[in-house]
Amino acid sequence: MNQELNAQTLPSLLERLAALEPSNGPEWGKMDAGQMLAHCKVAVELAVGERAMKRGLIGFLFGRMARRSVLKDKPFAHNMPTAPIFKVTDSREFDKERTHLISLLQSYVDRGPEGLPPEHPFFGAMSPSDWGVLQWKHLDHHLRQFGA
Numbered sequence: 001m002n003q004e005l006n007a008q009t010l011p012s013l014l015e016r017l018a019a020l021e022p023s024n025g026p027e028w029g030k031m032d033a034g035q036m037l038a039h040c041k042v043a044v045e046l047a048v049g050e051r052a053m054k055r056g057l058i059g060f061l062f063g064r065m066a067r068r069s070v071l072k073d074k075p076f077a078h079n080m081p082t083a084p085i086f087k088v089t090d091s092r093e094f095d096k097e098r099t100h101l102i103s104l105l106q107s108y109v110d111r112g113p114e115g116l117p118p119e120h121p122f123f124g125a126m127s128p129s130d131w132g133v134l135q136w137k138h139l140d141h142h143l144r145q146f147g148a
Contacts, residue, residue: 002073004132010109016148022094024146028078034092036142037101042086043138044104053121067123076141
């Protein structure tokens with residue numbers, strides 16, 4: 001069964017974030033640890049309404065099918081395609097990015113299911129459980145990428 005980002009799972013994610021060091025290198029991909037944290041922030045910002053993204057034609061055509069695939073009970077594959085809004089290529093300050101991500105995660109949990117949008121800009125209609133699974137799997141994917 002998939003994990004979800006919620007009040008029960010947040011502490012273990014925070015422990016893993018605390019164990020992450022700026023010197024941790026990726027087991028796959030091109031981002032460094034600070035860039036990865038900034039990348040993860042974008043996904044949570046979408047969920048808490050701090051960032052907007054328009055739904056494009058590709059999302060309308062393939063979003064529902066892609067949602068079913070990413071919500072399956074298996075980890076994300078390495079090197080999945082990433083929308084431009086999520087790409088972070090500039091240098092980032094690790095501690096600042098981690099602090100902001102932790103704050104966003106707490107805000108996500110504090111809002112509860114009622115505070116989540118009814119739609120994802122790519123995947124379309126999302127239940128609160130779908131949002132929780134997506135957020136947890138995305139964070140888990142990148143924490144594993146950096147050995148945390």
